[in-house]
Amino acid sequence: MYTINDMPEPVPAGDLQLLADVETATVGHWHLFGFMDNGIRPLLRGRRVVGTAVTLAIPGADSTLLHHAAGLLRPGDILVVDRLGDQRHACWGGGVTIAAKAAGAVAGIVDGPCTDLAEIEESDFPMWSRGLGAITTRLYDIGGGLNLPISCGGVPVLPGDAVLADESGVLVLRRHEVRGIATEALRRQSAGKSREASVRDGAKLGTLTGASAKVLARIDGGPN
Template identity: 75%
Template structure:
């Protein structure tokens, strides 16, 4: 009934420190894979977190394994919960939030609704989910799986993957791609700030900078 595999190796701290400088939307300029469905949104705005994915798959009305899993979490983990298609029952609420934060987890991501928004906010614990629901799960002992490949918001998440989550969404990265993606994104962000400064100073128009105006004028000619 239960599959509980060993906890994954955590993503190196230096790679996560680099990834923490990145915006998901920057990576979205060139990468298509690894983004969760846009309907998985932050419950607390203005947060950016990075961490190691610990995965969980639990069905509709049961959260037995989720309660157990909170006792296995480590500092720096992000618990990613595959709800196996359910969008009715809230498996994550105030009690789970307190337990996950006490274990040192930095965030939770649920492919379904949560509940107890006020308690989540009072705990100051970043959460991403498909909104809220008053209908909660129970300890029904129906089974589930931990630290197996899961699907969350249409993205495949392997235990030990790196997670970057911010106000724009959630990105999943294989651990061996973190540094390359982060370095490219940081370079793009740096160049972008320089371009924005030029536009702000009135040195150049956005359409000129991006090449859009040249394309429009060419078609009008």
Template identity: 60%
Template sequence: MQKYVVGPMPSQISAEVVALLEQAETATIGHWRHWGFVDRGIQGMLKGKRVAGTAVTVQIPSADSTLLHHALGLLRPGDVLVVDRLGDVRHACWGGGVTVAAKAAGAKAGVVDGPCTDLEEVEASDFPLYGRGLAPITTRVYDLGGRMNVPVSIGGVVVMPGDAVLCDDSGVLILPPDEAEEEARAAIARQARGLLVQDRCTKGEKLGDISGATAKVLAGL
């Protein structure tokens, strides 16, 4: 059995689509889409970040981060490194050193289905990192094996190499590349309409009247 599998680097999401995604909120897309959102336990280590990019996937087992270190040398500007921990929630594979290396490569963010560590160093690097909280026990270069640029599971969502990844304070969304632009444009339009509704509310209108909810309640009394 082959210890390591390293697939080809995926085609990257265009800069135009990335720019559109970074204007969209995951929670806006969540108004109509019901798949692609990773488990809400995976949250941003830093607040106030919204980034999008191309998924580069890694699977690493238990206490080993050998392949993760290798993958950092393959990252390109615009990539989001997505790490499947194969169920391990004890060992932090991502800390200060990995953060510095990922940022130096031009990566947009890291998404880990497991804990991270070295929060102060992550904050100092101002690098968007998403994971399942913090842990003090770290991985090591044990050479156990792993897989890169294969389908992985992150927070209950299948992530394919080359998928679009959108991360913000509300969570992480995975989109097939051919659906990313349409979803981003729909979100931007809905956000603009939402601002108009908020303006109407500040001027005295009732949200239930605007949305039609009040009419439905009154009709059902």
């Protein structure tokens, strides 16, 4: 009925610290994989979190294993919940929020609806989900899996993956990818700020990016 594996090794703190200054949309300028679909959205505005993925798969109207998993979470964990296709039942509400925050978890991500938005806001606990719902799960004791490969937002998530989530979306990275991708993203963010400063001083965006040269080459007799 239940598959429960060991809690994953946390992502190195230095890697998470580097990733914490990265915007998901910056990575989206060149990296193609690991982005959950945009139906999974933040319930609280203006938040960016990084952490270690703890993965959970629970079926339909049953959240028994979610309640158990909440007691196993550690500081820095992000609980990522695969609802196995169910979009009707809200498995995560105020009680789970309080338990997850008390354990030190930094966020929850649910491939389905949540409930009790006011309590989530009062707890100041960042959540990403497919909106809100009033029909909740129960303790039916059907089964589920903890810390096994799951799918959330169309993305495969492994226990111990690094997770970056902000207002633009959720990005899942394998542990070995974090430092390289974060370093490149920070370089691009720095270059972007310099370009923005130049535009404010009168430079043309298309000139700086090369877009205008491409357009002019076409309209001035370039290849069609």
